[in-house]
Structures are given as C-alpha cells and as structure tokens.
Amino acid sequence: MASHSESIIREPLITGKNITYAQITNDVLFPVENKPNKAWWIGFIAASMGATLWLFAMSWTFWYGVGEWGLNKTVGWAWDITSFVWWVGIGHAGTLISAVLLLFRQNWRNSINRSAEAMTIFAVICAATYIFGHMGRTWLAYWTLPLPNQYGSLWVNWNSALMMDVFAISTYFSVSLVFWYTGLLPDISAIRDRATGLRQKIYSVLSFGWTGSVKTWQRFETVSLILAGISTPLVLSVHTIVSFDFATSLEPGWHTTIFPPYFVAGAIFSGFAMVQTLLLVVRKVLGLENYITMFHIESMNKIILVTGSIVGVAYITEFFIAWYSGSEYEQYTFLNRFIGPYWWAACMMYGCNVLMTQLMWFKSIRTSIPIAWGLSIVVNIGMWFERFVIIVVSLHRDYLPSSWAMFYPTWVDVSIFIGSIGLFFTMFLLFLRVLPSVAIAEVKLLLKSSSEQAKKKLIEEGHLDPEQVAYYKESLTKFDSVELADYDKV
C-alpha cells in the first residue's frame, strides 16, 4: 500500500521537492502537449533524412535485387544478417526491463519501462525490414507461412531454424506490442482527459474508453503480471532461436552449443547500451531528470557491466573449446579472427565489448553522464562487430583456400544500415511527441514510498538510525538532480 514507507538506505527513485501527482502528469505530458523544441527538430530532421536514405536503398534492393549487395560465393551471409541480429538484440532490453524487472519487483523499472518497450518495438521493426529485404522477392514473403499451396502439398520446412525464427520474431513483436499498448491505456486516458477538440477525440479512440475503475485496474494488474511472466521466457527464447540460425549449421565458428546463452547475454548487453544512449539524451532534452535519476543510470550501467562480463566469459570459453576440440578447422577459425585480414574487426569486438565495459567497475565512471553515454555508443559499435566477426569472419575462409574471399559492403549495404538507424530514431522521436515517454501511473505509485521528498520527511521526523541516514545522505551525492544543501540542516 502507498502508506508503507521504504527503508531509508534505499536510494530515491523520484527526486525533487514538492512533487505532486499533478506535477508528474504535467512533467511527463509536457512534450506531448506542447510544441517541440529545437533539439527535437534537429534530431527529427536528421533522423528522417536517414529514414529517407533507408527508403531509397531498400527500394533499390527491391528493384535490382540482392545482387546489389556485396555478397559473393564464399560470403553468402554478411551485412544484412549482422544488422538483423544487432537490431533484434537491442530490442531485448525493453522486454527485460518491462518483464523480468517486474517479476523481480524492481521498482526502478517504472520510469524507464515505457520508453524501453517502445525502443524494443522500433528495434524489432528495423530488424524485420532486413528479413523482408533479404528475401529478394519480398512479395512472396507469405511463403514462410504454412499455407496450403498449389505445389502439391509441399509445406514449409519445420526442421529449419529459419522457420523457427519466423515464429519467434513474429510472436515477440506482437506480444511486445500488446504488452506496450495495454500499459499505455491509462496514460493515453490521462492525455485524453486534459485535451480538447480533435486531440481529445483521437486520444479518446486510442484510450479504448479507459476509466480507471477498481475492476479495470485489478484486471490490468493481472494482465501485466501474466504478460510479464510469459514475456520473460519469450525474450530468452527469441535470441536462443536467432542463435540457432548459426548453431544448427556445421560451420566452424558457428557450430557451438554455447551460442544460445551467449547470444541472450549479448542481446541484453547491447539493448541496455541502446536504452542508455536514448535515455541519457531524453532525460536532458525533455527535462525528466527527476524521474530518470542517477540511480537509474547507475543501475543500468551495472547491468551493462554484468552482461558485458558474461559475454567476456563466453568469448574466453569459445576460444578454449576451439583449442580443446582438437579440430584444426575450428582452431583455425578462431585464430583467424586475430591473424587474418579481419583482425581489426575482432579488435573492435573484444576491445569494445569486454575491455571497455570493465571501466564500469569504477563508480565515478558509472555515474558520469558523458562517459556513460560514450561507453554506451562503444558497446553498440562493439556488438555490431561481434555479429560481423561471427558471421563474415567465420565464412570468408572456408575449407578450400582457392575460394577464400573478402567481403566488401556496397553503398546499398551501408545505406540500408545507416538508414535503419534513421528509421529507428524517426519512430522514437515521433513516439516522444505523441505518447507519454514515462509510465505516468506507475511512477505515481512510487511517489509516497520511494521519492526523495518522502524520505526527507522521514529523516525530519527522526526515529531513524543515524548511521543509516548518513549512508543515505552519502548516496545522494552522486545525484545530479538533488540539492544537497537541503540536507545540511536535517
């Protein structure tokens, strides 16, 4: 219940003085109810230019075919699948935040889950464009479905990991969308009840007639909990199945049993990096410093450190097993990552993902916004190169040295990738404008228990262990949204 006060040694999840329920609504809805500022426009123009590039390069691919990509006889899978896996992986953080952290009752998820879920949906959309793009004849995409057809009754091949991918990605996307939209209903209603005219009508349709009655909320909470419960194994299954695309082959470098957990850890790792990239900017530009606090930033950095280290252990295991297998092809594939022509890609992969993340052990780095932002970009780059190394570097030197080749991306490859980043940011920036970027109702739940002002009141009332109070004040020093001078007297 709201009246329960939380232990003082827990850091506040909402900072600021005199925050009321009304102010939370005002602060979160500010970007939705007002004209966008200059920073938004600059971002939007840049992003939509990227999206235009994506549209052009994708249309080019559809018109002239996948022959326009840099693939060759030896490297038949390269840039496209690399970017696909990269985007799907990024999507995983949103579900992790909204589902896994809900099951673990991590209340700090409440203010970041909405934008992270939105990010998931947009990232999966970007990933899906690569699936459709690589088909060549996109209009035949429905051939991946088990439909009765005129070719005898030849069905889809259920034994293929690619078929499993179709089911995993489509389920993941649609369940994430349902989860996200159901959570949005109360907040859309908050916009509806403050709007007038046409805006009110639009948001009224979108709100499905939500009223916030007791029974509605009760069912809403049941639905959220069950969706979280089923999304947790779902998110783990998705990247497991993506890793099957490789692990079920006989290709040295791909044919390993460590791939499923290693891919899942990498996905969460890269996803949190992308959440960090987005939120550090969003909190500043939209003025949400009181809701997305230094505690949130540090917690996410800790998750990046943990998952980055898991990925590091997986890398070491891969090398050990390659050596221990005694298979010279396997051994060569891994040695080739460093001594082959793509040594620089491997350096990017291991350097960005393992070495750079270890900096997160230092608190000063975890709590520095510019450094954390820079490192999140480094992780994004590193994780892209991880997939590149796994895919291209494993393929480019096969069993026959006469067929060894290099992969060079064409302008179409590069444009689709850069363009998809533009597409992603276009969707994300539009989301910030039309929907609440923070789950208003869920943040309101925290106001009476976990906010800075509630804790300050507790301190002022006395009755607390002075040692714990000192610990709490010490923990506040890292916050950039807390005025420490207020605590001198209390």
Add this chain to the structure above:
Amino acid sequence: MILGLFDDPDEMMHGIEKLQKNSVPIYDVYTPMPIHGIEDKLGIKESRLGYAAFCFGCLGGSVIFSIVYYTLVHDWPMNIGGKPHFAMPNFVPFTFEWTILWTAFGMVFTFFYATHLFPGRTPRVMDLRATDDRFVIAIDAKGNIPHDDITRILQEAGAVEVKHNDRKYVSYE
C-alpha cells in the same frame, strides 16, 4: 452521482471505510493508478483472467503442434537423411512460441471484452481529474439519502471536494 474527490490515496481508503461504517453503498472508485488492497476493502472478487490465459495457452500450443504434425508427419513426410519424421525436438520452438502468442492475445482480448474496452468506446468518465491527481469515490445519489450526510462523511474523511453531478458521465459532450 455524488463524487468524493481526494488528493491522497490513503485518505481515500479512509473515506471508503467511513462510508462503509455508515452503510453507504459505493458505486465505484476511479483512480489514476492502481491502489493495492482496495479490492479486499470493496469485496471485489479476484480476477479470473489467469484461467483464461492458461486455456488460451494450451489451445495455442495444441493448434500449432497439430499443424506441424499434420504437415511434417502425416501429409507430406520427407526423408531427410533417414531421420524420423516425427522429430519432436523440432516441434518445441513452434509449440512454445504459439503457446505464448495465444496466451497473450487470448488474455488481453478477454480483458478488453470483459472490461468493455475497445477503440472508439466513449469513455464513461465522472471526473476528468480521475486520470490525473484525484482519487474519486462515486456514490449513486438515487436512494442514498440524506445527501448532506454523505457529503459530510466524505469531507470528514479528507475529501478536498465533493461534487453532486446531475449527469452520470461528464465525458458525453
């Protein structure tokens, strides 16, 4: 409709207690966020959506398992290196994904159906601030008299405002 508007969830809970002590039936309560423990207080039964979710999940899993079995084993068995046609491990990912897909969609649509939520439904809002910062207890004015007593009970419990609305819903413009 008599509406008691509170600006604090705990005071609103207190208001519910007071009304119940005075045997005033409560029509419904509208809040901007879920209030834990309110269902017990108002005697609302636990949601049965979990059962619906379970049934839909079982159905989804069975459907896709049957489809895969029919196509792969019955209708067009393929000889792939002499391996068995009924290769169960390959069925697992599809069965798993559709169990989850049907659970999610079945449960959410049951929720929308049971709660009468659908795009375009006119919201039956009694007070526009109930999605912002007001915790609203609604009492049917018909039959519950004297109204002044109810007003007084609400005010004593800490209501910041008590409204007597002639129309049930303010959102029907």
